[in-house]
Amino acid sequence: MQVLKQIFYIVALPLILIGLWALGTSGAKNFFVPTPALLAERFAATWFTERIFTDVLPSIGRLVTGVLIAIALGIIIGLLIGLNKWLRDFTEPVFEFFRAIPPPVLVPVLMIIMGINDSMKVAVIVFGCIWPVLLNTIEGVRSIDPVQNETSRSYGIDGFARVRYQILPSAAPQIMAGVRQALPIGLILMVISEMFASSSGLGFTIVQFQRSFAIPEMWSGIVVLGLIGVAMSFIFQFIERRILRWYRGLKEVENAS
Amino acid sequence: MTANSAAPATARAAIKKRRSSSPRRLILGVAGIITFLLAWEIAPRVGLLPARYLPPASEVLAVFAQDLGMASLWKAVGDTMLAWVIGLSIAVVAATVIGLVVGMSPFLRKFTNSTVEFLRPIPSVALIPLAVLLFGVKLESSLMLIIYASFWQVLIQTLYGVADVDNVAMNTAKSYGFSYIQRVRDVVFPTVWPFLMTGIRLAAAVALILAITAQLVIGSPGLGNEISRAQSGGAIAGMYALILATGLLGVLINMVMRFIEKKTLGWHPSVRGEVVV
Numbered sequence: 329m330q331v332l333k334q335i336f337y338i339v340a341l342p343l344i345l346i347g348l349w350a351l352g353t354s355g356a357k358n359f360f361v362p363t364p365a366l367l368a369e370r371f372a373a374t375w376f377t378e379r380i381f382t383d384v385l386p387s388i389g390r391l392v393t394g395v396l397i398a399i400a401l402g403i404i405i406g407l408l409i410g411l412n413k414w415l416r417d418f419t420e421p422v423f424e425f426f427r428a429i430p431p432p433v434l435v436p437v438l439m440i441i442m443g444i445n446d447s448m449k450v451a452v453i454v455f456g457c458i459w460p461v462l463l464n465t466i467e468g469v470r471s472i473d474p475v476q477n478e479t480s481r482s483y484g485i486d487g488f489a490r491v492r493y494q495i496l497p498s499a500a501p502q503i504m505a506g507v508r509q510a511l512p513i514g515l516i517l518m519v520i521s522e523m524f525a526s527s528s529g530l531g532f533t534i535v536q537f538q539r540s541f542a543i544p545e546m547w548s549g550i551v552v553l554g555l556i557g558v559a560m561s562f563i564f565q566f567i568e569r570r571i572l573r574w575y576r577g578l579k580e581v582e583n584a585s
Numbered sequence: 586m587t588a589n590s591a592a593p594a595t596a597r598a599a600i601k602k603r604r605s606s607s608p609r610r611l612i613l614g615v616a617g618i619i620t621f622l623l624a625w626e627i628a629p630r631v632g633l634l635p636a637r638y639l640p641p642a643s644e645v646l647a648v649f650a651q652d653l654g655m656a657s658l659w660k661a662v663g664d665t666m667l668a669w670v671i672g673l674s675i676a677v678v679a680a681t682v683i684g685l686v687v688g689m690s691p692f693l694r695k696f697t698n699s700t701v702e703f704l705r706p707i708p709s710v711a712l713i714p715l716a717v718l719l720f721g722v723k724l725e726s727s728l729m730l731i732i733y734a735s736f737w738q739v740l741i742q743t744l745y746g747v748a749d750v751d752n753v754a755m756n757t758a759k760s761y762g763f764s765y766i767q768r769v770r771d772v773v774f775p776t777v778w779p780f781l782m783t784g785i786r787l788a789a790a791v792a793l794i795l796a797i798t799a800q801l802v803i804g805s806p807g808l809g810n811e812i813s814r815a816q817s818g819g820a821i822a823g824m825y826a827l828i829l830a831t832g833l834l835g836v837l838i839n840m841v842m843r844f845i846e847k848k849t850l851g852w853h854p855s856v857r858g859e860v861v862v
Contacts, residue, residue, distance in 0.1 A: 337695040345700065360718060417613035422621045428835025430794040432801055433809065433828050436816040441638045512708060516798070519710045523802055531710075538714035546718075550711045557706035 362544040371548040379533070387530040388556065390446060391518040394453025398514070399507055402458045406465025407491060410499075416466060427463060431456030431517055435524050449521040449529075456517045457510035464506025468499030501575050504568050511560055519553065640822045649826035657811075658830065665796050665807040665834070668724055672731030673792045677785055680736045684743025685769060685777070694744070705741065709734035709795060710802075717803055727799035727807070734795045735788035742784025746777030779850055786842040793835055808834070 346364055353363045362370070375384065409415045434455050442448040472495065480486075480494045496503075522531030534549035569576070622642045629636035652658040687693045709730045716726035750773050758772045800809025808831050815824035 418617040421614040429832040430797040553711035554707035561706040
């Protein structure tokens with residue numbers, strides 16, 4: 329019974345919405361909105377072809393590469409800057425400015441500097457995603473409990489061991505918050521870099537469908553992007569739960585008391 | 586709470602410490618900006634980076650200063666801010682109302698959860714082709730993207746906020762016969778407000794990104810469109826000047842949002858704590 333209830337809560341509203349959508353498009357032929365059945369059919373016909381290998385997978389590859397580079401660079405530079413108060417004050421205004429620039433404007437800039445190629449698209453993603461990770465790492469390192477710092481100093485834990493066992497874990501919640509902010513930016517930049525300057529990739533394909541008024545195909549492309557977004561958020565939640573398991577447990581204990 | 590009597594003294598010392606360290610921070614910060622500008626000036630001049638693609642800072646700043654006197658820049662800024670304000674306001678109002686209604690009903694919360702979790706991660710740029718098809722290059726297409734992107738930020742924060750409402754306070758209000766409106770206003774809203782403010786601050790940044798993106802990719806009027814025109818027209822220094830303008834706009838929006846947050850949340854521990862600790 330309990331399980332049935334759970335399933336009801338998960339599927340009821342989506343089913344109602346799809347029902348309304350089918351009802352709304354079944355009567356008069358609507359040019360802009362395809363029926364669910366037509367969309368599903370075109371979705372399979374459009375994406376389960378060699379397009380997966382020519383457009384979808386390369387796009388995802390660039391996205392993953394860019395995001396991973398941004399996370400690694402952001403954490404490393406963030407640690408270096410966060411551990412040094414002088415450097416932190418020195419770089420803060422400049423970094424705040426860079427963070428405030430809407431990342432999509434980097435597309436035209438990197439296009440003229442690097443030309444139109446894969447490395448430019450990865451660079452756009454790296455430049456856009458690095459700021460939330462970097463600034464959150466700095467903030468996370470800065471706000472470490474001073475008692476912890478002094479404890480590890482008096483136990484003679486320093487250098488790499490201190491970073492590995494004290495600083496990284498205690499900054500982890502903040503770093504993960506930065507990564508969470510970075511992921512959607514990466515996806516946005518992947519699409520935009522392809523819409524702006526490309527002859528392949530998901531963003532390009534979808535715009536192409538729209539320009540040729542292939543409306544159901546265009547919708548199916550939007551669905552693909554949505555699925556990538558959902559998959560990314562699930563993978564992130566899974567990883568976050570593993571990395572921050574100790575932290576969630578700690579919070580629960582604190583909240584209970 | 587045991588250290589209550591010592592708290593004022595510590596607080597005063599902390600404030601003093603902050604004040605004495607703030608000129609140092611300011612000087613270092615300004616030094617950082619100057620170093621950055623110098624690096625930007627020197628790198629193209631000595632040929633480290635091609636000056637054709639990255640003009641030296643002085644050239645860009647000169648164009649920027651020139652732009653400041655021109656009506657076209659201000660019109661672009663005005664168009665961008667108009668889309669930003671309208672989009673953000675609609676998103677905030679809709680998300681707050683829906684968030685409060687859904688959050689206060691356990692049934693609606695469970696009922697909508699899967700749909701929200703599925704719709705939220707869909708990148709709003711996926712809607713660009715649809716927006717172009719429906720509205721062309723008009724303001725509405727920017728608005729559609731801005732509203733979609735900022736709506737979820739605010740909604741999620743509101744839902745978190747409502748979930749954080751103290752059960753005892755809620756039950757007390759119920760047993761004292763508070764009406765639904767009264768409960769929302771006097772019990773739920775004060776708890777939600779800090780969460781909501783965070784959501785609005787995040788949404789404000791996202792809305793600016795989407796406003797610029799829509800103008801850049803779709804070509805509706807505004808700063809983004811000017812940037813893409815400068816780039817395709819080969820006015821490279823002009824393009825960097827416009828990017829500088831978008832960055833400054835972003836910084837300004839962040840600062841205003843933080844200011845509002847601080848002003849309206851002066852009573853809240855998370856803000857008060859910043860001063861005392």
